[in-house]
Amino acid sequence: MPKVVDEHMREATRRHIIRRAASEFARLGFDQANINTIAEQAGIGKGTIYLYFENKRELFLSMLRYIAQDHILAIRTAIALDGTLQQRLERLFRAFTHLAQEERDSFNVYMSALYGVNRAFQAEATKLLRDYLATIALMLEQSQARGEIRCPHIEATALMILSLMESYVLSANVLGQSEQAILQQASLIAETLVQGIGSA
Amino acid sequence: MPKVVDEHMREATRRHIIRRAASEFARLGFDQANINTIAEQAGIGKGTIYLYFENKRELFLSMLRYIAQDHILAIRTAIALDGTLQQRLERLFRAFTHLAQEERDSFNVYMSALYGVNRAFQAEATKLLRDYLATIALMLEQSQARGEIRCPHIEATALMILSLMESYVLSANVLGQSEQAILQQASLIAETLVQGIGSA
Amino acid sequence: MPKVVDEHMREATRRHIIRRAASEFARLGFDQANINTIAEQAGIGKGTIYLYFENKRELFLSMLRYIAQDHILAIRTAIALDGTLQQRLERLFRAFTHLAQEERDSFNVYMSALYGVNRAFQAEATKLLRDYLATIALMLEQSQARGEIRCPHIEATALMILSLMESYVLSANVLGQSEQAILQQASLIAETLVQGIGSA
Amino acid sequence: MPKVVDEHMREATRRHIIRRAASEFARLGFDQANINTIAEQAGIGKGTIYLYFENKRELFLSMLRYIAQDHILAIRTAIALDGTLQQRLERLFRAFTHLAQEERDSFNVYMSALYGVNRAFQAEATKLLRDYLATIALMLEQSQARGEIRCPHIEATALMILSLMESYVLSANVLGQSEQAILQQASLIAETLVQGIGSA
DNA sequence: AATGAATGAGGATTCATTCAT
DNA sequence: GATGAATGAATCCTCATTCAT
Structure with a gap:
């Protein structure tokens, strides 16, 4: 062969x-x-x-797709079924923190594609965004089925969770906080979210 | 003269x-x-x-500073003292939604500077980020003084609020949601945050 | 001004x-x-x-047009009204010889555009070809009006004259003949053409 | 073997x-x-x-030589001994017309090599030109021996014949004339040449 | 002060040619 | 012998910046 x-x-x-x-x-x-x-x-x-x-643009897009695979795998793994919602949210946050630090390159590339001006790049990055949302929405549905929460707005809630975590990690980075410092916020953030969501 | x-x-x-x-x-x-x-x-x-x-770069930076003034003014106005925390958060969210739609240009510029790769631009955008955070933190302190909430982690909470709102609005935009649709989430988001924060 | x-x-x-x-x-x-x-x-x-x-191609085309103006002027001058047909044909041949020698650059460029593969260039060079033909045809009509010749196929004859002279001069050049040597053929060629045409 | x-x-x-x-x-x-x-x-x-x-250039030159063999054979066949000078010239013209139409590719390649700018290619194309001239000169000598014409300038006359025919066919092509239309000029051209040459 | 003609560094891309398999 | 993956020299064109007017 x-x-x-x-x-x-x-x-x-x-x-x-x-x-x-x-x-x-x-x-x-x-x-x-x-x-x-x-x-x-x-x-x-x-x-x-x-x-x-084919050209520089295609190289960039291929790279985005490659990154997306990596990231979505990391996120899926992080919120695997076991544990309470609080625990799963903490793992999710830690996964983002890890991505933003250890895979800083790809995380930055993804964020600048998502929020940049190039439509083709944004479209590709949006696919990953949708994947994230679907994964988080699934987690919320499972939690609801288990009776952990009552969540009437799954979609909006998933977007809240993702936005908060992704942007929190990135902003904290930009503000110069260490990975250590950011990780310590995990339980606070998960707690805040669980409380916020639970009563929505 | x-x-x-x-x-x-x-x-x-x-x-x-x-x-x-x-x-x-x-x-x-x-x-x-x-x-x-x-x-x-x-x-x-x-x-x-x-x-x-002086050059293209300085023009860009000057523009960032100009934008920052505008935005921070809009945000300060939005969370003026009057009203409950819930109301002020709703107004804050609406202000972000408005910026992302009506001032789409400058909002995009700011976000890509913040999450982009050029360090000089990031540093300038970070100043605005800090301004935002200070303003939100002030609001939280006021709410705490009034007994509306008990919030031991003002800094982290401010960052959570900012991250969630900014990124939510931007992501919703990217996902193609209308301003109308996004505005309808205002109370849900404010409620979620108040509940989440209150018990932190 | x-x-x-x-x-x-x-x-x-x-x-x-x-x-x-x-x-x-x-x-x-x-x-x-x-x-x-x-x-x-x-x-x-x-x-x-x-x-x-605008670009390399446009530069080339502009150059072709510029050359065309020069050449057509030289040809028109050469076959000005005065003199017999034989004399005018001799002057025409000398003009071509001169072009091929003194304006070798532009003559080569024009010929390779005409016989090359680039359609745009060929189209531009063809314009000059048509101009040549019209000028020569006019001369033939004048000669006919004067009774110098009887020429029932003006168009074809004009093309014969042009082809013969243009190509003769170029080929003689390629074969290494000196301008002097080529110029000595002028009367032979003019004579041959007058005899050939006259009885057509 | x-x-x-x-x-x-x-x-x-x-x-x-x-x-x-x-x-x-x-x-x-x-x-x-x-x-x-x-x-x-x-x-x-x-x-x-x-x-x-050896390289692209050599491939091109080999191709030129290959084309030359084909063409010279076609030309030699066209002006085979039999027939009057007028008939032989008509056949020669038809052969050129045929080459320019049926073997358009190779004819174009040859012409652009001859009139193009690459010296190496021009030298190769010139060999074919000399072959043509020798063949036509031979025909003229035969006609003279037979008493058909009196031609004191064999070389120059051969070049006139070749130039006229080759360029006429090519120009007519460029001007958009059909093979049919060009072929109809055969007898006119042969006649013109015979008359022109005969009295030279 | 205002202008825009002139500049040339810089970079994506092509393609003839080589050479390991 | 046949192949095609790999190479890097070569080149058109853009555009931030300068400076004479």
């Missing part, structure tokens, strides 16, 4: 390029990032990038 | 340029925005911009 | 660029010619060319 | 590549033609071309 091996190699190279691209895009933004530099960082020739991605 | 008149003229022109720049920067982002186009839109010569701003 | 002076300057610069461009295009062809080099040769900055021409 | 078979195979592949290359070169010109596309059209790998031709 040389075909499969080649396919694997090709996919591995794609991933490799994407990772280096993510670092550059996160550091400089789409426009300022330089294909040449990305190629150098990836240890390949300039032209080689164009064997894997 | 020709000096003062000139000073006034100069300031007026600065404002004028900034307003046109804001529109272009919001529409295209910092890199894609074109100094030439901004000059045309402002009805002045390309070179003239450089008599008022 | 500063406007007029500026207009003059602008037109002068356009001409200047076109002349240098013609030299490069003639030496290397459209694709191999380098905008950078053309700018250097013209003693102006790279970007300046784009203030005068 | 595996060697001979291989030689045959090798030569067949060369021809195959050349034919596809001719089509691309004629369609796009030397610079715009793409080695990759030629390889695809020929149904072989990109690298394989370099086993048969």
Whole structure:
């Protein structure tokens, strides 16, 4: 099966390029990032990038999709079924904190795509946003089924949870708070949300 | 006093340029925005911009500061002393909704500066973030003094409120919700927050 | 009238660029010619060319039009009304010889546009071809009106005259014949044509 | 004799590549033609071309030589000994018309090589030009030997005949005349030439 | 002060050619 | 021998910035 091996190699190279691209895009933004530099960082020739991605824009979009997979997996894992709603919310918050710190590059890229001006990028980032919301909504429905909460506005509530956590983590970062400091807020935030939601 | 008149003229022109720049920067982002186009839109010569701003970057930063003044004023007005905490939070949320819709340009510019990759821009946007937080924290302290709530973590709570509202409005926008639809969430969100905070 | 002076300057610069461009295009062809080099040769900055021409293609087309004006003027002058048909044909041939030698650049550019593969260029060069033909046809009609010849196929004959002269001069050039040598053929060619046409 | 078979195979592949290359070169010109596309059209790998031709330039030159053989054969056949000079000239003109129409690709390639700017290509195309001239000169000498004409300037006359025919056909093409229309000029042109030459 | 013509650094992309398989 | 993945030189064009008028 040389075909499969080649396919694997090709996919591995794609991933490799994407990772280096993510670092550059996160550091400089789409426009300022330089294909040449990305190629150098990836240890390949300039032209080689164009064997894997149609153009700079497609490279960026591919990277967004790749990031989305990673993040949604992290989020799904975080709010796995076990534990109380409070515990699941805490895990969710910690997952975001972790993403914003350990995967700072990809988190920044995702946020600037979502809130930037490029419609194509925003559309792609919005897909991830919807995925997040669906996942959180599912959690709320499960909690409701268990009688943990009474939540008549699942959609709006899911958006509240996501907005609060995502933006809290990001803002705290921007304000210079350490990961440690942010993580300590986990229970406060989860508690606040559970109380707020429960009586909605 | 020709000096003062000139000073006034100069300031007026600065404002004028900034307003046109804001529109272009919001529409295209910092890199894609074109100094030439901004000059045309402002009805002045390309070179003239450089008599008022050192370079493109400084123009962008000046615009950020200008936007910040506007926004912080809107927010301060929204949470003026009168009314219950619930009412003030509702007004705050409506103010954000309004900014994101009516001042979409400047709101987008601010958000992409805050969550974008350019450190200089982020630093400037962060100033506005701190202003927001101080204003919200003040409101919480007032509510506490009145006995409306018991809130031991003023800072964290302020950040929660800001994060939730700002990001909620923006995400709802991105998801295609109408201003009408978003405004209808005002009381739900305020209620959730009051309940969540109150028992913290 | 500063406007007029500026207009003059602008037109002068356009001409200047076109002349240098013609030299490069003639030496290397459209694709191999380098905008950078053309700018250097013209003693102006790279970007300046784009203030005068939309892009490389438009520069080339402008140059073709400029050449066409020159050449058609030379041809019209050559076959001015005075003299016999034989004399006028000799002058026409000498004009072509002169063009192919003294204006070698522009003559080559025109021929490669006419016989090249770029449709836009060919269309532009064809305009000049039609102009040539009309001018020669007019001469034939005048000669016929004077009773010098009897020529029932004016159009075809004009094309014969043009084809023969243009291509003869060019081929002789390619074969390495000197301008001197080619000019000596003038009367032979004119004589041959007059005899051939007269009895057509 | 595996060697001979291989030689045959090798030569067949060369021809195959050349034919596809001719089509691309004629369609796009030397610079715009793409080695990759030629390889695809020929149904072989990109690298394989370099086993048969040193580089793009050599491929083009080989193609020119290949075309030249074809053309000179067509021309020689057209002016075979039999018939009067008028008839032979008519056949020659028809042969050119046919080449320009049925072998449009190769005719265009040859003409743009001859009148284009690349010296190496021009030199190769000039060889064909000389071959043409020799063939036509031979015809004139035969006609003179038979007493059909009295032609003191064989070389110049041959060049006149070739120039007129080649360029007439090409120009007529460029002007949009149909093959039908051009062919109808055959006797007019032959007649004109015979009359013109006869009395020279 | 105001202008806009001129500049040239910078960057995405193409494609002939190489070479390991 | 045949292949095509990899390469990087080469180039058009944009646009922030300058400066003579």
